[in-house]
Each structure stands twice: as C-alpha cells, then as structure tokens.
C-alpha cells in the first residue's frame with residue numbers, strides 16, 4: 001500500500017501545482033520534505049522533519065495542503081484517504097539535515113540565485129538588467145554597473161548572474177571576485193614577479209564579475225592592473241559586471257579613465273526595500289529555512305528594522321536561535337524579546353553632526369569645545385576636518401549647517417575640510433581605518 005502511494009507521489013506534486021494552485025516554492029518548502037511513513041486502511045501517515053515542530057504541521061493544515069493532497073490522490077487512485085501528519089523522531093531527521101555550503105567551487109553562494117531573489121520596486125531595474133546580461137553576456141549591457149547601499153542585494157544579483165551563465169553555457173569561463181581578492185592577487189603577483197601569469201588569467205575570462213569595486217580606490221597598482229584587464233576584456237567583447245556602493249560619477253577619487261569606462265554600459269541602482277518587499281523577502285527566507293512564522297512577526301520585523309536586507313535576515317535568524325535555545329515556539333512575544341537589542345540599537349543609530357563631534361572628540365581625546373573653537377593647531381584642526389567629512393558623508397545636513405555646528409564656519413571652509421580628508425584618504429589607508437572605527441562607534 002505504501003509503495004503504491006510512493007509510486008504516484010511525483011504525480012501528486014504535479015497535480016498540486018497544476019490543479020490546486022499550490023506554488024512550486026510551497027511544494028519545495030513544505031510538501032517535498034514530507035515522508036510517506038505508512039498507509040493503513042484509509043489513512044496516509046506523512047511525517048515531517050522534527051525541526052519544523054508542531055507549528056510546521058499547523059501551518060500545513062492552515063494552508064489546507066492535507067486537503068489538496070487527499071484530493072490529488074483520490075484523482076489518481078480513485079480512493080479517498082485521510083491525511084495524518086506526525087513529526088519524525090529526532091534521529092530520523094538527521095540524515096536529511098546536511099548543512100548548506102556557503103560557497104561552491106566557483107566562489108559562489110549556492111543560495112544566491114534568481115529563484116531566491118525577491119523582486120520589488122526597489123530592485124526591479126537591477127534585476128531586469130541582470131537577467132538580460134545573464135541571458136546574453138556581452139550583448140546587452142557592457143559593463144553592467146550595479147550600485148546601492150550595504151546589504152541590498154548586489155552580491156546576490158551578481159552570484160545569480162554567474163550561476164545562470166555557468167548553468168546555461170559551461171564553456172564560458174566565468175569569474176567572480178571581490179575587489180579585495182583582486183587587490184590581493186595583484187599584490188601577490190608583484191611580490192612573486194608573476195604579473196604575466198595574472199594578466200593571462202584575467203584575460204582569458206569570458207565573464208568577469210568584480211564586487212565592491214570602490215575598494216580599489218587609492219590602490220594605484222590595482223587600479224592600473226584593473227584598467228588594463230578592463231580594456232582587454234572589453235575590446236574582446238567579454239562581459240564585465242561591477243558593483244559598488246556608489247554610481248561611477250560619485251567615485252570621486254577613482255582615476256578618471258576608469259570612472260568613465262564604468263559608465264560605458266548600463267548603471268543601475270538598488271534602493272532600500274519598501275514595506276511590502278521587506279515582508280516578501282522575509283517570507284521567502286522563512287520558506288527556504290522551512291520555518292513557520294506568523295505574519296504579525298514579519299510585520300514587526302519589517303516595521304522595526306529600517307536599514308538593509310542583511311539586517312532583516314539577521315533579525316529572523318536571531319528569532320530562530322532564541323526560540324531554539326529557549327525551547328519555546330516562535331510567537332510575537334518571543335520575537336520582541338529576541339530582537340530587543342537589535343531594535344534598541346537601531347533606534348540609537350541616527351547619526352547627527354552633534355554625535356559626530358562628540359565621537360570624534362572622544363576618539364582623539366580632545367573636547368568638543370576644542371573642535372568648535374578657533375584653535376588651529378594640527379591636533380585640533382585635523383579632527384575638525386574629519387568631523388566636516390563625516391557630517392557630509394553620513395548625514396543630510398547642508399554644508400552651511402555643518403559649518404554652523406562646527407564653530408560657525410563658512411561653508412567654503414567645510415568644502416575645503418571635506419576635500420582635504422578625501423585627498424588624504426587616497427594616500428593614507430590608515431586614515432580609512434580611523435574613519436571606519438569612528439563610524440562603527442556611532443552605530
């Protein structure tokens with residue numbers, strides 16, 4: 001009896017999708033993990049991995065999947081069965097709980113595919129352009145330049161393009177690197193006198209994807225090497241895909257010849273997601289993780305986590321881990337407790353010129369009153385210029401207002417201060433570290 005049902009199980013899945021409108025995502029997430037345990041008289045016993053918990057079974061029932069499964073089986077066998085769910089014993093589930101690898105052989109995250117990417121108003125154009133490039137490398141847009149704030153999906157889209165191309169044409173040589181990887185390769189090649197080898201490697205690529213290209217700024221040899229790589233690939237009609245936190249025109253300190261090349265193809269941005277897209281992303285994530293989460297919890301996360309998608313996913317993970325550690329089911333109460341720190345911290349996150357002044361003063365062990373004073377000694381004037389730079393970069397405050405806050409200074413003084421720091425950042429990598437540390441202190 002059990003065999004009979006096992007034999008038609010694939011057809012049951014097809015019927016669920018085609019005739020009962022159960023989405024393929026729901027089938028993958030909820031129906032495929034079910035095991036046919038036993039068939040007794042009119043009952044089919046389906047077991048679910050213990051990690052889904054009772055809530056998983058409640059979810060399946062709430063979605064009426066038992067009803068549709070029963071209908072599909074009746075259609076196929078002519079017999080009506082009742083579907084009974086049970087949880088697998090702990091040990092039984094272990095065989096299927098292998099951990100998902102974070103990277104495959106191509107340096108790509110297997111989870112970052114077009115299938116798992118949620119499309120919203122914020123990323124629609126970037127997604128469409130990525131599909132176009134993936135379907136016809138070097139024909140649609142070259143280079144494709146994706147930009148946007150941290151954690152908004154640039155890497156996810158780049159990996160999706162790479163997966164897609166590799167899957168559809170295994171002859172193409174696809175390479176995904178971060179600009180940090182590229183920089184390290186350049187440094188090693190110089191150190192070991194293997195520049196020729198590096199050039200040969202990069203020039204034999206059909207599709208080159210470089211993530212976070214802004215980090216080559218200020219690294220002269222890397223920029224030079226990348227310039228030649230870019231030209232060689234572009235001239236041989238190879239696809240180049242780049243990502244950055246800013247559009248090419250705003251990469252002020254990047255060599256002009258690179259900046260202009262980056263704009264030759266298509267530049268598209270990814271904006272922060274709106275509420276609906278955040279909810280859709282959270283739902284998708286929970287579905288992929290096989291956990292059942294109530295809509296009110298999604299709503300709580302989406303309204304309280306304002307920043308990026310990485311933070312949204314982090315919030316969901318925190319809830320999962322908290323529930324597991326405390327052996328409590330996931331509900332709104334538990335979620336609020338689990339996210340307490342995250343949400344409190346986030347609300348403190350508003351960076352204002354006053355906070356910048358205080359943090360910079362603390363960092364340099366001077367007084368805020370020194371920063372706004374008329375003192376011109378280097379140990380005061382330089383932190384003051386860092387304040388100007390950070391106010392311009394991290395807040396929406398106008399230059400005039402920044403000048404006012406920093407000791408009633410003229411806006412041209414502020415421009416001078418900002419430019420001085422930008423110039424120094426090009427030559428002094430330690431300054432970038434200092435800026436990063438100060439920024440982190442304000443988060």
Ligand SMILES: Nc1ncnc2c1ncn2[C@@H]1O[C@H](COP(=O)(O)OP(=O)(O)OP(=O)(O)O)[C@@H](O)[C@H]1O
Nearest residue numbers: 116117118149150151152153154155156281309310
């Ligand atoms: N539209 C989306 N649909 C589903 N998941 C998304 C989407 N956008 C981002 N994510 C997820 O959010 C997380 C952060 O995304 P990703 O690493 O691609 O951001 P990024 O823009 O490259 O950030 P950074 O600039 O910091 O490198 C990833 O886990 C990714 O899968």
